[in-house]
Amino acid sequence: MITIVDYNAGNLRSVKRACDAVGIESVFTQDPDVVRKADRLIFPGVGAAASAMATVKAHSLDVALAEAKARGVPILGICIGAQIILESSEEDDTAAIGLIEGKAVRFRLEDPGLKVPHIGWNEVRVERPHPVLAGIEPGDEFYFVHSYFPKPKDPKRVYATADYGGSFCCALGQDNLFATQFHPEKSGPLGLALLQRFSKWDGSC
């Protein structure tokens, strides 16, 4: 059973539909006690960092997520969920949850032909092996839609990168917490396979 953290962040139902399609049971919750006690968590989201953080704090979900992380349960962050697990975001100068050291930064692109948001399918390059990324091969593409990306302080937290006017971190992790900037729930069979692997991951890497 996967508990999907519900903080009015847009793509929650898409994540649940993707879980349903591959036979993973899931429930939504806004209740910090449920998050605290969950066996396995997905922390999804699209939208702006400031409004996401406001909702997270209003429901004390930041504290609950920190406790879940300390307890060692597997957690998967997606998109804005991969950004606000860091300490801060450049987007509206937002203080974030701080489960991993670093911050979310905006694309600064020199090539005027490259547009922001970065929308579409891009190749994900595995930099360090991780159980959730197992089976991803060179050339495999995932769906992205974002203007900011996670930049952990410690380069060892970076598990995968993609190229858009330079290399950027698109998957990061620390212990039982793993997160992707891309959307596995919108990335076809490869994305569903990633969710399946997450559903079986024991939280160690």
Next chain:
Amino acid sequence: MLSKRVISCLDVRNGKLAKSVRFVDTKDIGDPVEKAREYYRDGLDELVFYDITASSEDRGIMLDVVEKVAAEVFIPFSVGGGVRSVEDASQLRLAGAEKINVNSAAVKDPDLIARCSYAIGAQSVVLSMDVKRVDKTPQIPSGFEIVIQGGRKPMGIDAIEWAKRGEELGAGELVVNSIDADGTRDGYDIPLTRAIADVVGIPVIASGGAGKPEHLYDVLTEGHADAALVASMVHYGDYTVRSLKDYLKSRGIKVRMPRDLGQQGPVGTT
């Protein structure tokens, strides 16, 4: 590097697939959910559903189609036709659409773009524009005019200015549809697509006129488009999505080539 996208547009009328030629003749050509599933399996990057009836009594039928597609097709898709309010947009998002498309309602009420963008995020708001070639005038200096009602009603707005305004108001992407080229299969309007793609900082999806794989190549290179929209050339079986991508790849365009995960691979459809 970001791949160029191949997007297919499915016109839906009363829950059934329809395809227009120059926006007037429409005939039913099948079940939109079945077609979406087929293209998803074949490696399509994104889908657009256009509700061409879009009267209030049909809204429920369309939401039902959206929910069925969202349960089986795990690529982004947008829905347009009849989005006149933030409520319409939110309903479609909740039913499973990644993005919503606004068109004529935004021409009449430009602030609709800003309201939708604020409510669901710029990344989920696509501004579709129907464009017709006209003589250059002081009012339409580019010679590309915004039209509505399937091209029957000229709006006296220059398409280049409208594209820039749409971006400022908070659209995350643009669909540029040439009314002159739509349904002809003679190729996209390259000068139009390029003129818009060069003045905005958001992705441009070229639409109208695709009939041969070369047309996609031309609009993705010379036309500076980020994505190419196809309809009749795949709906009637002349080409498969896969064959279009094979062609583009052979010409050096970066496109997503889905990998066969074998029997064990989850595709999310049964």
